[in-house]
Amino acid sequence: MSVEVNTRRLTAIDIRGRKGGEPIVSLTAYHAHTASIIDRFVDFMLVGDSLGMVMHGLETTVPVTLDMMILQGQAVMRGSKRALVVVDLPFGSYEESPAVAFRSAARIMKETGCGAVKMEGGRHMAETVRFLVERGVPVMGHVGLTPQSINTMGGFKVQGRSEESAAAVLADADAIAAAGAFSMVVEGVVEPLAREITTRVPIPTIGIGASSACDGQILVLEDMLGLSPRVPKFVKRYGALGALIEESVAAYAEEVRARSFPGEDNVYQPKR
Ligand code: KIV
16 A cells, blocks of 8 residues: 655645734745755745845845746745745836736746745735736735835835834735735834734734734845844844855865865775
8 A cells, every 4th residue: 555645835825824823934945955945844935036135146126037036936946845935026027017917927926836926015006916816816915114115215214113104004004905915024114013914904914024923924044044244133043054154165175275175985986
């Protein structure tokens, strides 16, 4: 008798069903290998457009293209088999109209096989969210600090510090939830606002710089691993991979220069 073990990937519907339940765990992923390492620990992984900064050394996410997102989305899908994979719609690929957004989202879903897309924006994107959801695209929203709008926001600024700003973010969250998003990232907002949004909207909130009041958390993997040179206050470093890489590369360089690498164990010998 054979026993077939089928691992079913988590879906947007599964994540939606976690509102108010066990906290949702998520991280960004851009590569196959890191995706396979984190797969069993996270509920979803986000192929975030932060890859522009982390992988390509860009200053903002604005220059990131749809092709870049699709390439890394494919890698992450190959490396994972259990977690939901969500891919970011990059700046310029969806804001123009619901039809343009649908074309971009459909390309991402067809070419990567991912289970959902994420888009930044509040009330002004609600119509687009509804258009996509009605046509079979699960959408994760993203409100509060929205890095693709850096040029109109005037920097990476914490949102919701004034009553006016808090009311605007709340209205954005309400609109995105009402439009049918299955969850939403809440980024860079003050703690009471994150709590109020989470209490108010019927879908899970995923916080980044938004306190533990949210239904789940996300961090950029390289930030929490200690690979990024500078990280914001809201990041906790769970590892020191930058230092580990330095140490390892220094040891390798020393051994190559001393001709002690490759050693006996790393050399092929002829058959006798
Ligand atoms: O691009 C990204 O990594 C993100 C997360 C920070 C939520 O959008």
